Amino acid sequence: MTPGGDPGSMAGMVDPASPPCASDLQALDDALRLLAGAGVDLRDYRRDALLRRARQRAAAAGHADLGAYVQALGGAPGELERLASALLLHVTGFFRDRPVFEALRTTVLPSLARGAARTLRCWSIGVATGEEAWSIAALLEEARPGRWDVLATDRDPASLAAAAAAAYPGDALDAAPAWAREAALEPGALRAAALPLRAALRARVRFARHDLLGPRLAPAEAVLASFDLVLCRNVIVYLDDRMRALALERALAALEPGGALVLGAAESPPPSAAVEPWPGLPATLRIFRRRTA
Numbered sequence: 001m002t003p004g005g006d007p008g009s010m011a012g013m014v015d016p017a018s019p020p021c022a023s024d025l026q027a028l029d030d031a032l033r034l035l036a037g038a039g040v041d042l043r044d045y046r047r048d049a050l051l052r053r054a055r056q057r058a059a060a061a062g063h064a065d066l067g068a069y070v071q072a073l074g075g076a077p078g079e080l081e082r083l084a085s086a087l088l089l090h091v092t093g094f095f096r097d098r099p100v101f102e103a104l105r106t107t108v109l110p111s112l113a114r115g116a117a118r119t120l121r122c123w124s125i126g127v128a129t130g131e132e133a134w135s136i137a138a139l140l141e142e143a144r145p146g147r148w149d150v151l152a153t154d155r156d157p158a159s160l161a162a163a164a165a166a167a168y169p170g171d172a173l174d175a176a177p178a179w180a181r182e183a184a185l186e187p188g189a190l191r192a193a194a195l196p197l198r199a200a201l202r203a204r205v206r207f208a209r210h211d212l213l214g215p216r217l218a219p220a221e222a223v224l225a226s227f228d229l230v231l232c233r234n235v236i237v238y239l240d241d242r243m244r245a246l247a248l249e250r251a252l253a254a255l256e257p258g259g260a261l262v263l264g265a266a267e268s269p270p271p272s273a274a275v276e277p278w279p280g281l282p283a284t285l286r287i288f289r290r291r292t293a
């Protein structure tokens with residue numbers, strides 16, 4: 001396999017599952033320095049998760065060990081960007097973790113809609129290729145037709161471009177339940193190659209580049225403490241404790257008292273955080289309410 005190619009036979013290639021060794025950790029640090037020099041600073045992310053994915057990328061690029069891959073990094077066109085993408089992991093999906101979206105639809109959004117007469121505002125942090133933003137937009141339109149907006153941000157410009165284009169395959173919602181399809185898709189639209197997302201959603205979702213851990217606390221488009229709902233799902237899971245606390249502090253600073261914070265299934269707020277599990281919902285859903293006091 002040529003460097004830059006996709007994984008085929010892994011014989012003689014990096015084994016992503018082998019235990020960490022000092023030379024691989026050193027190679028990973030070298031790669032993280034190169035990435036930081038190129039504007040993608042992942043040096044605060046947990047080494048175990050990064051190492052696994054760096055090894056996967058090295059194997060996919062046809063290298064026998066991580067050290068050799070990192071040595072070749074500088075001279076391989078586009079490889080630094082491919083490594084950054086692999087490390088940031090952009091996996092997502094429409095109505096991902098369906099019970100979470102069900103609870104938002106049946107419990108949280110109706111409660112937020114009752115509590116505020118003005119436009120409901122949502123910030124989707126780490127939106128990847130956008131499916132999360134379009135999913136929550138569909139439910140907001142259902143709960144509050146025409147009186148909501150979504151700001152969707154990510155640190156990765158390529159993902160954001162895909163998110164804003166919203167060019168998803170026509171079958172992307174085939175496995176979703178009827179309520180999700182009805183909320184997201186243009187009524188009566190014929191089956192087509194591209195997913196017929198409701199036109200009413202497009203006007204109210206904005207995309208902006210923002211690094212939750214970067215120098216700007218919040219995107220220029222955001223006003224602190226002005227969001228009713230903040231989704232920060234599967235973004236902080238790879239951070240070390242200090243950076244996770246910083247990320248949550250920033251996400252919470254953007255949230256109205258009484259507003260909802262939604263984290264990923266493997267993510268929790270620090271015990272001291274100013275949030276409590278959303279009343280009446282199982283804690284496993286990771287939906288929290290910002291305390292009012």
Ligand SMILES: C[S@@+](CC[C@H](N)C(=O)[O-])C[C@H]1O[C@@H](n2cnc3c(N)ncnc32)[C@H](O)[C@@H]1O
Nearest residue numbers: 088091092126128154155156211212213233234
């Ligand atoms: C696994 S995806 C999660 C997508 C979506 N939230 C979901 O749960 O389906 C993680 C996303 O977080 C983004 N991300 C990671 N660190 C970030 C940061 N510091 N600021 C903004 N986005 C970040 C990545 O670029 C990636 O698109």
